[in-house]
Amino acid sequence: MAAKELSALEYVVALLDGIAAENSTLCAFLDVYRDEAIVAARQADARMARGEATGVLHGVPFAVKDLIDVEGKPTTAQSSVLRNRVARRDAEVVRQLCAAGGILIGKLSLEEFGIGSPSDTLAWPPARNPWDIERIPGGSSSGCGVALAAGQVPLTIGSDTAGSVRNPAAMCGVIGLKPTYELISRQGVFPLAPSLDHVGLMTRSAEDCALMLGALKRRPFDAIADDASERKLLLGLRVGVLSHFYRRDIVADEATRSAIALAADEIARLGARLEDVDAGDLESFRQCGSTLLRVEAYAVHRDFLAQSPERYGARCREVLLNGASISAQAYVDAKRQQLDLTDRIDQLLETSEVLLTGVSAHPAARFDDEDAVNRPANQMRVPFNVTGHPALSFCVGFSPDGLPIGAQLIGRRYEEEKLLAVAAAYQRVTAWHLRHPRIALGQRDDV
Known part of the structure; x- marks a missing residue:
């Protein structure tokens, strides 16, 4: 805003007008709070004029994302099951961001309850990737990735x-940070699988992500330092490369492998200083995460499923009902395995300060390729939901078709700043994150 001398009101109105023009095609927003946002922007400008910046x-x-409560507004999780549910108070993350001076402009689309499919027939159309509207944007925080890439919100x-933040971040070419487990409050966020659930942050730049994290953390936070300090941090930084995740356990496509390299x-x-490291069989992380997710998600939805199973989309219902068939012993075994797998990553991070690997094995699939849309592609992301370590997706290139490709950084618990500093340093010497898609309804100037 400062560079273009925009007031908060001018900025907000420009974004709202862009959303109004593009949302029928991109479908990133489920609800837009135009009137409330304009009032808040006017108030922000008035405070700034008085020298009373909020934060x-x-x-x-x-x-x-429309799993997150906003007082007096529906939280639907993009499902007919919750279509009439109205939140009684703001989620803690909403309260914190507003307290830091942020202006809430709306709710973003997702895949149903975080586990549905964009190929399911629902009351809302799926969000579309602004790099190619015939392709998925990745899920389940699909609207977040679309809105950022399209310049609809910062x-x-x-x-x-x-992986529901890191996947759309990779497929839309933006930053997606899953912080350390329980670092960010989940109060007021509709649960999927509580032992794996994380609130995630998505932005276009690592620096913006650091600002937002600073407003949300429940621990002291050191913001990203200047360029010289970043170079000092990276000098001799020990980075372990989990290349077997995308070269052996999953064989990513050539463009993805090349971009990560x-x-x-x-x-x-x-x-x-980079060296290859090995976290063991990726399949063990996938199986553990799948068991925990399905059992816990079924427990969350059991009563809803008993009352109105037909109100769920087919993919979401299938995943939830599968959890009912998993035994208590299998769940207990998975919880024990979770501890072992966490120790495995902890051991790697004793010698490596940061880990580097892939996010998705392929760029965004076409909507009409149903097998590709629904294939299990979360294996490189789910390990760090299982272990709770912070993980960050950032854009490292584009496919021959012009689709974004992401890589993933993983750090020690509560060392999000280090991941953000590495990503910021990378963004200072590359320009991938500065590319913008041609908006489906015609090119418009970014604000």
Whole structure:
């Protein structure tokens, strides 16, 4: 805003007008709070004129995934099951961002309850990838990724249970941070699987993500330092590369493998020391995460399913009902395995300060390729929901078709700042995150 001398009101109105023009095609927003946002923007400008800035996000618009409560507004989880549910109070993350001066402009689309499919027939159309509207944006925080990539909002909040922030971040070419487990309050966020659920942050740049994290953390936070301090941090930084995740356990496509390799080379040029490390069989993480997710999700939805199973989309209902068939012993075994797998990553992070791997094995699939849309593609992301370590997706290139490709950084618990500093340093010497898609309804200037 400062660079273009925009007031909060001018910025908010420009974004709202863009959403109004594009949402019928991109479908990123389920609900837009135009009147409330304009009032809040006017108030922000008045406070600024009096020298009374509210906080680090003063006058900055944000939007949240429609699993997150906003007082007096529906929280539908993009499901007919909750279509008439109205929140009684703001989720804690909404309260914190507003207290820091942020301006809430609306609710963003998702895949039903965080586990549905964009191919299901629901009351709402699925969000579409602004890089190619015939392709999915990744889920389940799909609207977050779309709105950011399309320039409709600068800050978004999603949720991440098996990669649901990092996947759309990779497929839309933006930043997606899953913080350390329970670092960010989940109060007022509709649960999927509580032992795996994380509130996640999505932005276009690592620096913006750091600002938003600073408003949300329940622990002391050091914001991203200047360029010189970043270079000092990266000098000698020990980075373990989990290349077997995308070369052996899952064979990613050539464009993805190449983009990650080039990103690793760039991080090495910045001064980091890279070496291959091995976290063991990726399938064990997938099986553990799948068991925990399905059992816990069924427990959350058991009463809803008993009353109105037909109100769920087919994919969501299938996953939930599968959880009913998993034994108590299998769940207990998975909880024990979760501890072992967490220790495995902890051990890697004793010698490596940061881990680097892939996010998704392929760029965004076409909507009409149902097998690709619904294939299990979360294996490289779910390990860090199981273990609770912070993980960040950032754009490292584009496919020959012009689709974004992401890589993933993983850190020690509560060391989100280090991940953000690495990503920020990478973004200072590359320009992938500065690319913008051509908006489906015609090119418009970014604000």
